[in-house]
Amino acid sequence: MGQLQDQFYSILKSRHPSMLRGVEEARLIAPELVDCHFEECLVWLVAAFGEGVLTKIADGYAFFTLEVNRAQQAYEIAGKYQVSSFAEANQLVYQQSDYMKNYYWGVFAILFCWSHYVELMQFYLERFVKNLSSGRLIEIAPGHGAWGILAIIKNQMTLEGWDISPASLEMAPMMAVGANVDSRCIYRTADATQVDHGYGQFDAAVCCFMLEHLEKPGEFLANFAPSLKSGATAFVSLALTAAQTDHIYEFKHESEGIVLAEQAGFELLECRITRPKRLMPNARFVPRVQAMILKKK
Numbered sequence: 001m002g003q004l005q006d007q008f009y010s011i012l013k014s015r016h017p018s019m020l021r022g023v024e025e026a027r028l029i030a031p032e033l034v035d036c037h038f039e040e041c042l043v044w045l046v047a048a049f050g051e052g053v054l055t056k057i058a059d060g061y062a063f064f065t066l067e068v069n070r071a072q073q074a075y076e077i078a079g080k081y082q083v084s085s086f087a088e089a090n091q092l093v094y095q096q097s098d099y100m101k102n103y104y105w106g107v108f109a110i111l112f113c114w115s116h117y118v119e120l121m122q123f124y125l126e127r128f129v130k131n132l133s134s135g136r137l138i139e140i141a142p143g144h145g146a147w148g149i150l151a152i153i154k155n156q157m158t159l160e161g162w163d164i165s166p167a168s169l170e171m172a173p174m175m176a177v178g179a180n181v182d183s184r185c186i187y188r189t190a191d192a193t194q195v196d197h198g199y200g201q202f203d204a205a206v207c208c209f210m211l212e213h214l215e216k217p218g219e220f221l222a223n224f225a226p227s228l229k230s231g232a233t234a235f236v237s238l239a240l241t242a243a244q245t246d247h248i249y250e251f252k253h254e255s256e257g258i259v260l261a262e263q264a265g266f267e268l269l270e271c272r273i274t275r276p277k278r279l280m281p282n283a284r285f286v287p288r289v290q291a292m293i294l295k296k297k
């Protein structure tokens with residue numbers, strides 16, 4: 001296990017002891033992957049933000065996990081997500097800089113601390129990142145920035161990131177500096193639903209956990225598809241029946257994302273769906289995550 005990773009677990013144990021069991025279970029899904037890549041990301045973050053960042057990540061992880069559990073409980077009762085318009089989510093979440101920083105530390109940490117996300121990360125690294133080589137990668141909604149940076153650090157690629165939240169622009173470029181790939185990265189504040197085709201076509205794309213944040217994810221995919229070269233691959237992930245304050249579009253069935261992608265001009269190459277090891281007692285909704293590897297036709 002890496003030194004910073006070990007330190008992170010110790011901080012979590014002392015500040016949020018109830019969170020440790022799930023995090024240890026998640027590591028056991030793929031210990032080599034977590035020990036290598038969680039540590040690698042923590043090295044970048046400590047280089048960029050200093051050692052105090054480990055405490056911020058631990059607190060952000062606890063904040064985000066409790067927030068998601070609260071939202072899922074409310075969803076179980078109401079039978080629908082809390083907000084239904086992008087305007088509400090934008091106001092409540094994306095434009096709130098302090099909230100977003102805590103949120104992003106949490107969203108970053110779950111990649112290696114929630115078991116079903118570790119499974120998805122394994123799929124990402126082994127089936128998508130390993131098959132990239134060179135060219136321009138576009139990341140839609142990078143948030144903290146880890147997905148895209150993990151892809152280009154292993155390939156001779158440049159990275160362009162577009163996110164609507166100003167807080168993302170304070171974090172992702174810093175992570176790129178910590179990883180020493182900032183000369184290959186450009187980040188912009190942009191609303192992905194208003195795709196700007198003025199930046200040319202890209203060789204590959206990553207879009208993780210944004211579709212459920214949109215009112216019309218199919219419209220986004222269709223508008224975005226022309227930004228990719230024919231034959232380009234895209235890694236697109238989404239959450240199904242999984243509540244969060246800023247989740248708007250309720251994906252219920254695994255086929256939905258696939259149909260939207262096909263209608264937008266993509267071919268499905270591979271798909272992986274994972275679910276948490278433990279559910280709320282008597283849950284009627286199972287919060288799954290789905291990742292698709294798509295090829296632009």
Ligand SMILES: C[S@@+](CC[C@H](N)C(=O)[O-])C[C@H]1O[C@@H](n2cnc3c(N)ncnc32)[C@H](O)[C@@H]1O
Pocket residue numbers: 094107108140141142143144145147162163164165168190191192193207208209210213214
């Ligand atoms: C759950 S976070 C995902 C962050 C990161 N991709 C990940 O998977 O860890 C959702 C991200 O979508 C961004 N987002 C939501 N709506 C957007 C839009 N219309 N255009 C661009 N970014 C958007 C948010 O600002 C946030 O960074």
